[in-house]
Amino acid sequence: MIDFHSHILPGMDDGCATTEEALQAARALVEQGIQTLVASSHYLPGHYELTPDMLLSATRDLQQTLDDAGIVIRLIPGCEIMVHQGMTERLLKGDLLTIADQHTYALVEFPLHEIPWFSMSVLEHMVESGITPIVAHPARYYLLHRDTEEIRSWYCKGILAQLDIASLFGLHGSDVQRFAELLIRNHLVHLLGSDLHGPSSRVRLWKDAVKKVVKLGGEEYFHVISETLPRMILRGEDIRLLVPSPRRIKTFSIRRIANAILGNDTVD
Numbered sequence: 001m002i003d004f005h006s007h008i009l010p011g012m013d014d015g016c017a018t019t020e021e022a023l024q025a026a027r028a029l030v031e032q033g034i035q036t037l038v039a040s041s042h043y044l045p046g047h048y049e050l051t052p053d054m055l056l057s058a059t060r061d062l063q064q065t066l067d068d069a070g071i072v073i074r075l076i077p078g079c080e081i082m083v084h085q086g087m088t089e090r091l092l093k094g095d096l097l098t099i100a101d102q103h104t105y106a107l108v109e110f111p112l113h114e115i116p117w118f119s120m121s122v123l124e125h126m127v128e129s130g131i132t133p134i135v136a137h138p139a140r141y142y143l144l145h146r147d148t149e150e151i152r153s154w155y156c157k158g159i160l161a162q163l164d165i166a167s168l169f170g171l172h173g174s175d176v177q178r179f180a181e182l183l184i185r186n187h188l189v190h191l192l193g194s195d196l197h198g199p200s201s202r203v204r205l206w207k208d209a210v211k212k213v214v215k216l217g218g219e220e221y222f223h224v225i226s227e228t229l230p231r232m233i234l235r236g237e238d239i240r241l242l243v244p245s246p247r248r249i250k251t252f253s254i255r256r257i258a259n260a261i262l263g264n265d266t267v268d
């Protein structure tokens with residue numbers, strides 16, 4: 001299995017602080033069945049300004065350390081880039097690292113409590129430029145919780161979404177969990193990741209996450225988002241014909257019925 005999102009590189013951002021922490025996290029992932037891990041340290045303008053050379057070299061160094069320690073996991077270089085104006089041009093110039101340095105896919109995040117006005121135009125410009133945006137942890141953006149329509153529109157625009165598995169277990173609150181489950185039920189996410197920041201409990205959620213995604217989204221959908229799509233993306237291949245079509249499945253919820261009676265807006 002492939003874990004598509006992690007902050008395992010030691011000392012690069014707010015993730016693993018030491019090599020020992022990175023080794024502990026990697027060991028736990030291997031026990032959970034992970035064979036490949038994208039090392040996606042933050043690129044946050046003004047805070048973490050990691051260049052492709054820095055990330056490629058840190059990924060190589062940690063891979064060597066893992067190999068020496070006998071921990072069998074393959075690291076893939078990547079970066080979780082905070083959306084900012086001009087980022088497409090910087091990606092095209094090679095100033096920001098794409099997934100596996102293939103120049104075809106890039107992991108993008110938004111601030112959790114606001115989505116800047118220029119975000120969609122930046123993502124659409126990326127698509128037009130041949131770099132497919134993958135939005136990290138979509139369930140954690142509260143402004144998207146009203147319904148699934150905004151995330152449905154991403155599908156038509158060629159924008160992918162990557163769920164962090166902790167969202168499925170309430171680690172980011174019950175609203176995030178509810179929305180994460182809704183996204184899986186409706187086949188609106190295309191990749192899974194731990195978003196680990198250290199050897200914490202998050203890395204031990206994979207086996208339970210597998211069961212939950214299969215239960216909510218079905219066996220075939222799970223296989224596509226955990227194996228088929230990530231493997232192709234890591235090779236820089238075109239996945240457009242294989243992206244699952246969104247479904248429209250509504251969920252029973254006391255809160256939803258109460259809100260409907262009271263005339264409040266709610267998640268569908």
Ligand SMILES: [Fe+2]
Nearest residue numbers: 005080136195
């Ligand atoms: Fe992250």
